[in-house]
Amino acid sequence: MVESILSLSSNEKKEEILKDSLKYYFKIAKPYWAMFLLIMCLITIAFLIEFGQNWIYKTVIDLGTDLASNKVTKDFFINQTLFLGALFFILVLASGTIKYIRLIFLNKMEVEMMKDIKKDIFDHLIDLSHRFHSSNRTGSLISKLIRSGRSVESLTDFITFHGGPLIIKLIIGFSVIAFFDVSSSIVVLVMTAVFITYSFLSLKKQQLANLAKNDQEDYEKAFISDTFSNIETVKHFGKEDRMKNLFLKIADVTAKKWVNFWNSYNRTEAGHILIIGIGTIAIMYFSLTRFLAGDLTIGSVVFIYTSYVGLTIPLYEFFWGVRRLYEGLADLNSVVKYKKIQPEVKDKKGAKNIRVTKGKIEFKKVNFYYNSKKQIIHNFDLTINPLEKVAFVGPSGSGKTTIVKLLYRLYDVQGGEILIDGKNIASVTQKSLRNELSIVPQECVLFNDSIYNNILFSKPNATRKEVFSAIKNAQLLDFVNNLPDKENTLVGERGIKLSGGEKQRLSIARAILANKKILVLDEATSSLDSGTEYEVRKAFEKLIKGKTTLIIAHRLSTIMNSDKIVVMKNGRIEQIGNHKELTNMDGIYSSLWELQKTGELK
Known part of the structure; x- marks a missing residue:
């Protein structure tokens, strides 16, 4: 169109x-x-x-x-x-x-x-x-x-x-x-x-x-x-x-x-x-x-x-x-x-701002098509309770990332509804919705600005003390202090001057500073080596505390401690349970776990 x-x-x-x-x-x-x-x-x-x-x-x-x-x-x-x-x-x-x-x-x-x-x-x-x-x-x-x-x-x-x-x-x-x-x-x-x-x-x-x-x-x-x-x-x-x-x-x-x-x-x-x-x-x-x-x-x-x-x-x-x-x-x-060209996703007349206090998320019979011929999500039903840590796994194209885009209302669903704290996200303003969510994406794309300003982006009115607290909790303080210009160091276009781990920790610092009730980790460690992943996961522990967390991951070892694991295939939920329950039953998850455990698939 x-x-x-x-x-x-x-x-x-x-x-x-x-x-x-x-x-x-x-x-x-x-x-x-x-x-x-x-x-x-x-x-x-x-x-x-x-x-x-x-x-x-x-x-x-x-x-x-x-x-x-x-x-x-x-x-x-x-x-x-x-x-x-x-x-x-x-x-x-x-x-x-x-x-x-x-x-x-x-x-x-x-x-x-x-x-x-x-x-x-x-x-x-x-x-x-x-x-x-x-x-x-x-x-x-x-x-x-x-x-x-x-x-x-x-x-x-x-x-x-x-x-x-x-x-x-x-x-x-x-x-x-x-x-x-x-x-x-x-x-x-x-x-x-x-x-x-x-x-x-x-x-x-x-x-x-x-x-x-x-x-x-x-x-x-x-x-x-x-x-x-x-x-x-x-x-x-x-x-x-x-x-x-x-x-x-x-x-x-x-x-x-x-x-x-x-x-x-x-x-x-x-x-x-x-x-x-x-x-x-x-x-x-x-x-x-x-x-x-x-x-x-x-x-x-x-x-x-x-x-x-x-x-x-x-x-x-x-x-x-x-x-x-x-x-x-x-x-x-x-x-x-x-x-x-008008935005495909529009606020309804009289839409009000949303304030997330608990962090409960409900997907009720959600259907979504990218176009009239290609259905991506089929009758998706899922409840995520406040403070729950829920992981989404499945092969590429199974709909994991699409679920996140629908939660952020980057697209409107064609059927069903998505509720946060009992409110249909289609009835609230997009800006207030997205302002109540925080995300650590797989690829952290940064502005060509200082480290300090890139972190401040998630909360422009934050104090200097709050920014440095976020830097510390993201395991980034030693790195910043060793730079000639400290937190004023320019990261380059799209963060090209930083390594993958450094960019990811900076992204985590952003999310910590934002301090929202709902957090999304979108394959946030998939491109990191084992040493860097260990440092980042330590930062994650502080980041997810007190939050409803959605995790999209390929490495099953990173989601073993999740309260709930949702296994997806072709836009549908194939299995659901915790790590122990899923490994003890036949299905996609146990097969993936055996492959990754034996090192045949990384």
């Missing part, structure tokens, strides 16, 4: 892309409408000043013409020229000041909007369900999130530098040119309409090239992210050259997409030169004809021509602005699609 929503179908209308992206942009821009209006007012004043400067050119030329024909005296010409020069200087200062103020407001507005959109998308992504994140590559999500900020800059720049200024300048320019020559003003309108129509027709064709380029870039960044996230695997198998070759092929495709994207503008630029050239010839023809008829002065001809040339500049800027607009819309579209 996710893939079908995210993929750009062949019959998807570009108009719909434009509409959705613009609708989302204006939602982000709405709080800043007053600042937009102020910026537009400053632009209008700046253009009025520009046409005022053109009027000064016209007046000086007409004065020179009058002086040459002895219509005015030399002193009059000098006095008028000095006055106009002083006025021109004042206009230049005013223009520079207005442009400076405009950029101050624009920069502040753009930065705030970029922050708003990135936060909005980040918040939405982090709230999406587990299935979404397990189905989408992290590198691609990062790429789209970063580009969303860039898209806001592109769209805002189009409005404030290209679209808005062009409309304002056209209105002013058409009015002042029409004052001198209506025919020339009509040329301006026709040339502008042809230029803009041609630009949009060309750029619409180029949008697909831009979308293809973006998709390829996302794929390339996702590949880079995957490679460096698994750099240890690459080096362990000596596959550096293979990854280099794969990246070269991907980068080559990306380069071709970029070339195709850039080449699409060549014909457009040639057309623009032709349109502007024809417009220039028409303007000169009509204005000079009126000059020869004695209806216009040479200064007026110059004014019309300089005003026309002044209009062609924002037209070219408009084209490049439209190009950035389409790029921005394509960038924005990639995250707007995510906004259409």
